[in-house]
Amino acid sequence: MKNGQKWFLTRRKFIIYTATTGSALAIGSGASRHLSSQIKRLLAPGPDFSKIKIRWTEPNSKLGHQTWQDKPVPPEPDQSNSAEHAKFFDVAIIGGGISGLAAARALSRETFGEDSHARQVRVALFELESELGGNSRSGSHPSTRYPLGAHYLPILNEKTCVHTRQFLKEEGLLVENPGEPPSYDETALCSEPFERLFLFGKWQDGLVPNFGISLQEKQEITRFFELIKNLRVKKGTDGRFAFDLPACESSLDEEFTRLDKITMAEYLSAEKFSSNALIWYLNYCYRDDFGAGVEEISAWAGFHYFCSRRGVAKNAESHSVLTWPEGNANLVYRIRQQLTRTTQMNAVVTQVRFDEFKKVFKIQSTSAQTQSIEHIEAKHIIWAAPAHVARHVLEPRFLKHPIFQPGQIKHFPWVTANIVIKDLDPATANSLTWDNVGYQSPVLGYIVANHQLAQQTHSHHVFTFYRPIDEADPAVTRTQMKDLATFKRQLELEVFSEAERLHPGLSSKMVEAHFHFWPHAMICPTIGIQNMARALGGRVHTIGHGEKMAGSISWAHADFSGISLFEEGFEWGSQLGTQLSKVIKKSVGVSNV
């Protein structure tokens, strides 16, 4: 209840009160404790991380690499048998991340034919991992679930992202208000306090460095944010916003697309931005979203990050985000609930061939559980796996676009570390924000996975640390990582030390750590990628045209946006799924006649 005793305290009394309490504490128990902790610190070689129970998980690379290594010899096509045994689907979706799931969801909504002939689109969804969700997967501890990758969804822009918006409405996460901005589910909106930055030994509110920064640097930061503010509302000659979401909605005006030809670093130096604080902040943001900093990404992506969001909400600030303890795995779960009729295949697709005679795609896959080779047939393919995998699976005639050339796109490796902390002291627990970042660290700080939970106190906290490995070219890093054990030990030490740096003494409370390794996380929007991806994302490669169309391959993965965001994958998947279901409905109608 009440703070009543406080009003008795006059200023003078308050000073005496704090002075006596403070000194008594210092002289009394405090002094000896302080002394002994100092002595301990001097004597100890360093914080002890040896008691933390460490677990590593990573993608099923053995199975994944079957697409190009150890490829099982396809059995001799036995016409008589395979015709009978191969299962037939209208659509095969390859990849069970956000774009694949969105496509499956869109396809599962359409029923056609009449009465006894009524049927749904037959969909097979291939995912080599045992868990769906791609970069939005999660892990769990008895106290809370936690993300392994993507962990939030920002407030949506008003006009675009129609499918994502519809999905959020169906899930009750968004409620439209006539004549007003929509309301979002307040248990999903990120609770305050939101974010803080540890710099020069202190925590400050917000992530833009403010404390201990020279006036000149502050002016530069202000100048940059002025620029952002103007660009956010700027439109090109084509009437589109300079930067929009999904990325394909952005203006094609040369004024903006030319930014895709230079790196962000080049742009900054040309425009005389050189403040360390600003560049650290930009690097932090870009590494967080793209896996690499200003030297790698295009200036277009650099501005898209800041200028593409104009969403407003009735009950939240525009910069708010939706988040859950398990991160975007919560959205994955919600999509999955809608997929009751989709055939889910926990298998890796090793080969897709178009059979000119039967006019179907023949799809060969290896089951993750049994390692057995299976064949299915499908009329249409939705490619919802990373772009670089396609060249190992599809026929060259479908891969003429330059994006499929080796080395064209980069996926930086990532590591996420979920550290379980037992009995965190109340003072630290009360100071936590959702996002907690350390200045000038290779680790991107941590989010508190249990932040959204309703309870007052937590016996365990789970901190999710993010670390993109962007010191070298991803291909180089992956070769160096042949010595995986050393690589892992280094990362463990790095993450634990960062935790201990941000919270001295925390190491003694860290009981478990779940490291997840992402060898290929999200696409990095390097120069030229945006213009390149634009020509392919959401496109349908048809075989035959019009009523003679025999089949199609369409490109749904967020790689074909050049930017890996939930909305990108969800919009492509939904759009292509909807489009295809219309085509299929039409063809079923034709065949029924």
Place this chain on the structure above:
Amino acid sequence: MAWLLLFSVFIISTCGLVYELIAGALASYLLGDSITQFSTVIGVYLFSMGIGSFLSKYAKKNLVLLFIEVEILIAIVGGSSSAILFLVFEHVTSFRIILYALVSITGTLVGLEIPILMRILKDKFQFQDLVSQVFTFDYVGALIASLLFPLILVPHLGLIRTSFFFGILNVLVAIWAIKMVAREKKWGQGLFIFALFTLAYLIIGFSFGDRILETAEASSFQDKVIYSASSQYQRIVATQGKQDFRLFLNGNLQFSTKDEYRYHEALVHPGLASIANPKSVLILGGGDGLAAREVLKYPSVESITLVDLDGHMTKLFKNNSLLTRFNLDSLNSPKVQVINDDAFLWIKSTNQQFDFAVIDFPDPSNFSLGKLYSLSFYRALAKKIRAGGKVVVQSTSPYFARKSYWIVVNTLKEAGFKTAPYHVNVPSFGEWGFVIGVRTDATTGNAQNIHDAQNSYEGYSFPKSLPTGLRFLDLANLKTLFEFPIDMAELNTPVNRLNNQILVRTFDEEWSKVVSH
């Protein structure tokens, strides 16, 4: 030798009286009512001395050994007495049994001492000299003790260290006696070592005596700290002053027995008395059982569910006879079910429905507590209140934290409750605010507070009767609580949401101004 023994009489009697004074003072601190405590403690002490004197006749041989043994025992029991009393206070249901047991043991042992000593000395002095000398030293020691105690010992050493200090004196007398008299005796060696151990124990006790009571903490409270404990969730401190008993959680005053009836009558009755035949009542927070005490004044109430996070708190106010006298043993009523759980999680998961809910959480001084004042929380709460049912929320001071107060009111309104804000003067706190929320069927509440000065607010009508025996509220002054003077009048404020926590920020701003003036 004889004179030294007589000097030991002086020490012994000083120590004896000091133990008696300590017991009396401690009983007054912990139990209040110093006249009763001092009288009973002195009475029991003197009577026990009589028992000791009576028992002394059964001591037949080796009086010196017995004297030394008694001396060491007094050192141990008397020296530890105040530490023991402080430490057991929180754990036992009947503190008095322990108190009087300790007083009797010390008294009996001290009572044994003088007769034995006189018998040891009987050959060294004439009888009339002996009696005169022994009692002179005894009474001089008593005078010294009674002057030292209030003027020097308590202010400088505190009770715990004072008792250890006199324990040390007692054991030094014993050690000296062993040295002088019994060193060559074969029992002397063992006794000497035992005495040294006792000395070491008492010195340790003396050195760490202040730790037992956390002097740092004690010094920040106006009155004597009689109980302090850290539960899993908070620091619980109770103080006993001249006029009242006070409970603090994390340094914040929860109640003073002097005026808590004002707070708790105002918290419960305006809402509950306005409901016809309330049956089920929910109390969130309020682990002290004082709100439950008020609710139990309604015979129609069949069940009270009290949800408090801190099991330590509810156990204390359920079992400790010193505290149950404040809540009239409310937590042990068969109607009351105490649940130790997180209020937010519990309210979301319960299937129960209530006619009335008392929301008595700590002030929103951090982001965790801020959640319990959020729109999401009130919406979850609304689902568990029967249509037409009411809630009342303690909502900080509309005078010291005016904006914070109206944020609570407006958040409750946004959650679909019709609101009736009111306030009361609680001298220990100052002006304090509450708000009644009336559950309506509308999910979004745009209900206006149309003030009908005569009988009601929209959705809320003043009660027609109140329980008998209230000390603060009557039907006439109840209506006046709903009037807000200009300096506390309604403000337009944002709504407190989980994703803005505007209340915690506002509260912090407003109270920090109060503290720094």
